[in-house]
Amino acid sequence: MGKNKMTFDFPLGTIPKGFVYRDQSKRYPWWVKSVDKMTTEIDESIWERKVTDQIQMGLFGDPEKAKEKANESVKKIVARIEKEVPGNQLKDLALHYASTTFFAAGVSMFEGNFITHMFPIMEAVSKVIHPPEELGVPKWQGSPQEASEMVEIAAMQLGAAQVGFTYLEPRFLEHNVDVDPTVEKIKTTPEGKVLIPEHLKYVIMVAGQAPLEAMKHAPSQIGDMADRSGYEDRQMVWFRMMNFIRGLGYQAKPIPAAMPPGIPFGLMAGLGEMGRMNRLISPYYGGALRIEGILTDMPLALDKPIDFGLQEYCRHCQKCARACPAKAISSEKESTWEPQSNFSLKGRKLWYENPEICWEWTGHNAHYCSACMFACTWTKDDQTFLHTLARISAAKLPFLGKPLAWLDDLFGYGPVARKNMGDWWQKKRPTKGANSRRR
Ligand code: SF4
Ligand code: SF4
Numbered sequence: 001m002g003k004n005k006m007t008f009d010f011p012l013g014t015i016p017k018g019f020v021y022r023d024q025s026k027r028y029p030w031w032v033k034s035v036d037k038m039t040t041e042i043d044e045s046i047w048e049r050k051v052t053d054q055i056q057m058g059l060f061g062d063p064e065k066a067k068e069k070a071n072e073s074v075k076k077i078v079a080r081i082e083k084e085v086p087g088n089q090l091k092d093l094a095l096h097y098a099s100t101t102f103f104a105a106g107v108s109m110f111e112g113n114f115i116t117h118m119f120p121i122m123e124a125v126s127k128v129i130h131p132p133e134e135l136g137v138p139k140w141q142g143s144p145q146e147a148s149e150m151v152e153i154a155a156m157q158l159g160a161a162q163v164g165f166t167y168l169e170p171r172f173l174e175h176n177v178d179v180d181p182t183v184e185k186i187k188t189t190p191e192g193k194v195l196i197p198e199h200l201k202y203v204i205m206v207a208g209q210a211p212l213e214a215m216k217h218a219p220s221q222i223g224d225m226a227d228r229s230g231y232e233d234r235q236m237v238w239f240r241m242m243n244f245i246r247g248l249g250y251q252a253k254p255i256p257a258a259m260p261p262g263i264p265f266g267l268m269a270g271l272g273e274m275g276r277m278n279r280l281i282s283p284y285y286g287g288a289l290r291i292e293g294i295l296t297d298m299p300l301a302l303d304k305p306i307d308f309g310l311q312e313y314c315r316h317c318q319k320c321a322r323a324c325p326a327k328a329i330s331s332e333k334e335s336t337w338e339p340q341s342n343f344s345l346k347g348r349k350l351w352y353e354n355p356e357i358c359w360e361w362t363g364h365n366a367h368y369c370s371a372c373m374f375a376c377t378w379t380k381d382d383q384t385f386l387h388t389l390a391r392i393s394a395a396k397l398p399f400l401g402k403p404l405a406w407l408d409d410l411f412g413y414g415p416v417a418r419k420n421m422g423d424w425w426q427k428k429r430p431t432k433g434a435n436s437r438r439r
Helices: 052-060 063-082 090-099 118-128 144-157 221-247 262-268 310-317 319-323 355-365 371-375 385-396 398-410 418-426
Strands: 162-167 177-180 194-197 202-209 252-254 289-296
Touching: 063 090, 063 355, 090 221, 118 221, 144 162, 144 202, 144 221, 162 262, 202 221, 202 262, 221 252, 221 289, 262 289, 310 398, 319 371, 319 398, 385 398
Parallel strands: 177 194
Antiparallel strands: 162 202, 202 289, 252 289
């Protein structure tokens, strides 16, 4: 088998042979282990792939209903301004709008389908690039290791919080998307099947960071601003990185899907582990990350999944389940193979969050919420000795999850009280409201 030749005679969730891997020893501090298999258990015999239409219907419903819901949301938002609810004033709302300028460009922030509207914008921003063939110069050449190191440096410069590399695993794709060796470009068949050419076999995972202090103000317009800022950051680095790869003479495409399946690729690229709240938890940023993937034909050295003890830690911690105002997150001690909603898929052993309950709550309250993500004990905005010690303790003694979560509460790492939310404006903030904490 030649270098970088993809084969599928290996269990899902494990790293395949035939690729070059980066040296993982310098990627994280010593308490984050590099492993050959993602820490979420997988049962391939019952593995289900995502169905776009179901997800889209759950998120957006039909356009008329979406409009109705949007009108309801606007009424609630206006009522909060009129009642002078802290964190929900005009300046908070204006900041929320501003934070989503790029992410929601082209649609109303109340009605927009933030997923599909991105594609024309992506097309527009790609026009910036003059690829090497147009300039009459050869494309960039280097080893997979050199390519990954260069791409990581570029991504960090262009705003990424974290970067990881993995391969295009078709079993992670939606039910109607597959790799097809007979196509040269991504193609949609008349039957609605999306076919990806075999040469787009590398995946660059980039992450944007949400401002943690503002996230603590959820649910409010400031909290919503924090939630959207994470997406805005991700969007910027995602589009910029696609242009970077094209500028080197290689292809760069989003993973085709209405709701790109980022998490399994993020787990394989070692950006984090799957947490109780059913989201990727980073050892650096906790739940305050937004991730996205880029398919490319540029040969890259891949990364490996990581293990920082989160599966055991989440059994005991449960802080996100307590923080969820909708009670949408499991507070069972053990994870399960049984999905808890129509939108959850079989084949993964998880603490299933119930997205229908989450969407119902957020829709009814006209907020994005994300309280679970900031409540996570791994979501911390500084690098003090005590926080590093807490991270090491959590990773190495994960059965102490309960007392560590209790200490977290004791030190006041929780939501800001509604009456104090207006105070957010009293303090000067670092650039983008977040200190970059990647070591
Ligand atoms: S976003 Fe809010 S409602 Fe949804 S799961 Fe998280 S805490 Fe619960
Ligand atoms: S808050 Fe605790 S239980 Fe929830 S994902 Fe984070 S570490 Fe796991």
